Amino acid sequence: MKYFLDRLSEPSTWRGFVLIATALGLKLAPDMQEAIIAAGVAVAGLIDTAKKG
Numbered sequence: 001m002k003y004f005l006d007r008l009s010e011p012s013t014w015r016g017f018v019l020i021a022t023a024l025g026l027k028l029a030p031d032m033q034e035a036i037i038a039a040g041v042a043v044a045g046l047i048d049t050a051k052k053g
Contacts, residue, residue, distance in 0.1 A: 005051075008044040011037050 007013050014037040022028060028036070 005044060005048055009041060009048060011041055014040040 015033075017040070018028060018033045018036060
């Protein structure tokens with residue numbers, strides 16, 4: 001589980017999610033992509049902060 005949480009905290013993972021969604025036909029503006037990446041990294045950081053060591 002820690003491995004997956006560590007990957008979720010990497011911006012490249014979120015960029016990959018955006019690219020996959022785009023390949024599947026979802027249209028996103030570039031500024032929206034950046035917002036999604038930032039939100040994803042923030043959520044991963046919150047999860048990492050809240051979990052026990």
